[in-house]
Amino acid sequence: DAGVTQSPTHLIKTRGQHVTLRCSPISGHKSVSWYQQVLGQGPQFIFQYYEKEERGRGNFPDRFSARQFPNYSSELNVNALLLGDSALYLCASSLEFSGNTIYFGEGSWLTVV
Amino acid sequence: EDQVTQSPEALRLQEGESSSLNCSYTVSGLRGLFWYRQDPGKGPEFLFTLYSAGEEKEKERLKATLTKKESFLHITAPKPEDSATYLCAVRDNYGQNFVFGPGTRLSVLP
Numbered sequence: 001d002a003g004v005t006q007s008p009t010h011l012i013k014t015r016g017q018h019v020t021l022r023c024s025p026i027s028g029h030k031s032v033s034w035y036q037q038v039l040g041q042g043p044q045f046i047f048q049y050y051e052k053e054e055r056g057r058g059n060f061p062d063r064f065s066a067r068q069f070p071n072y073s074s075e076l077n078v079n080a081l082l083l084g085d086s087a088l089y090l091c092a093s094s095l096e097f098s099g100n101t102i103y104f105g106e107g108s109w110l111t112v113v
Numbered sequence: 114e115d116q117v118t119q120s121p122e123a124l125r126l127q128e129g130e131s132s133s134l135n136c137s138y139t140v141s142g143l144r145g146l147f148w149y150r151q152d153p154g155k156g157p158e159f160l161f162t163l164y165s166a167g168e169e170k171e172k173e174r175l176k177a178t179l180t181k182k183e184s185f186l187h188i189t190a191p192k193p194e195d196s197a198t199y200l201c202a203v204r205d206n207y208g209q210n211f212v213f214g215p216g217t218r219l220s221v222l223p
Contacts, residue, residue, distance in 0.1 A: 004156075033210070042117075042200055042213030043157070056209040090156050100145050100204070102211065104156035 002027065004105035006091050012111045013081050021076045021108045025093030031055075032074040033102060034066055035090040043090055049074055050097040081112045115140045115205055117214035125220045126191055134186040134217045136201030146184050147211065148177050149200040157200055160186075191221045 005024045013019050025032050031050045035043035048056035049068035063079045072093075078085055088109055092102035120135045138146065145164055149157035161170040163179040170177045174195065176187040186199055198216040 006156075035213075040215070042202070042215050043211075044213070045210035048209050058210060098209070101147070101159060101162055103159055104149075106156045109154075 004091055004093050004103055006089075006105040006108050008108055009106065010109045010111075012113060015081055015083060015112055017081050019078050019081060019110060021078075021089050021091075021110075022073065023076070023091030023093075023105060024073045025091075026103055029093035029095050029103075030072055031094045031097050032068055032072065033092045033094075034074070034076045035092065035104075036060075037088040037090055037107070039087075046076070055097060078110075083112050086110060086112045115203055115208075115212040117201055117203055117212055119199075119201055119214035119217050121217060122215070123218040123220070125222065126188075128192055128221055128223050129190050131187070131189045131191070133188070134199055134219070136184040136186070136214055137182060138184070138201070138203045138214075139182075140203045140205045140212075142206035144204045144206050146179055147202040147204070148175075148184070148186055149202065151198045151200055151216065153198075160199075188219070191219075193221045193223050195219065196221045 007022045033048040034046040037043040045058035047066045052068045066076045068074045088107040090107045092104045094102045116139045118137045148160040151157045161177040166181045178185045198218045200216045202211040202213040
């Protein structure tokens with residue numbers, strides 16, 4: 001079975017631009033979470049979605065938004081990119097809303113120049 | 114606010130030299146403590162979930178243990194392929210997000 005898949009794997013954007021990152025969860029998993037991992041640090045929670053509704057949000061500005069589709073895939077959008085947004089963006093899925101184990105994809109590397 | 118710290122920041126071992134990684138946490142009602150392995154440029158790979166003090170889990174050369182304040186990841190007779198960053202995370206009874214520590218970078222030299 002396929003794991004969590006993310007696209008694109010790498011991208012370079014200019015300050016002020018917009019980016020969309022995509023995630024497909026493990027088949028049968030209904031909950032998707034997004035994390036940001038800056039080099040040398042652990043992942044930091046951004047959002048959790050379940051059944052197309054936002055169920056949790058971390059301490060990130062409103063420039064960050066996300067949505068979940070009927071097939072449980074998800075998009076993370078970041079507007080007005082800053083240099084500090086450069087990071088590995090990780091998507092994780094779990095079976096249910098309170099699924100106690102989350103499984104990560106390989107991530108999308110975003111570089112803002 | 115939930116907090117997770119990990120020590121040491123980096124650890125260099127010779128192949129076969131056993132050691133332990135530490136994860137200290139403060140959480141308001143522990144739902145679970147999680148260990149992940151992360152290779153450079155890759156997403157974290159799930160290793161273990163521990164739920165209550167005294168619980169232990171094993172997988173190949175790795176063994177995770179849990180007390181009320183910390184968890185240890187014991188590595189027995191490590192091999193070079195065990196080189197990675199090991200991340201610890203907690204989840205409390207009130208929120209849905211995982212709070213991660215900064216990780217321990219393990220290097221096992223042949």
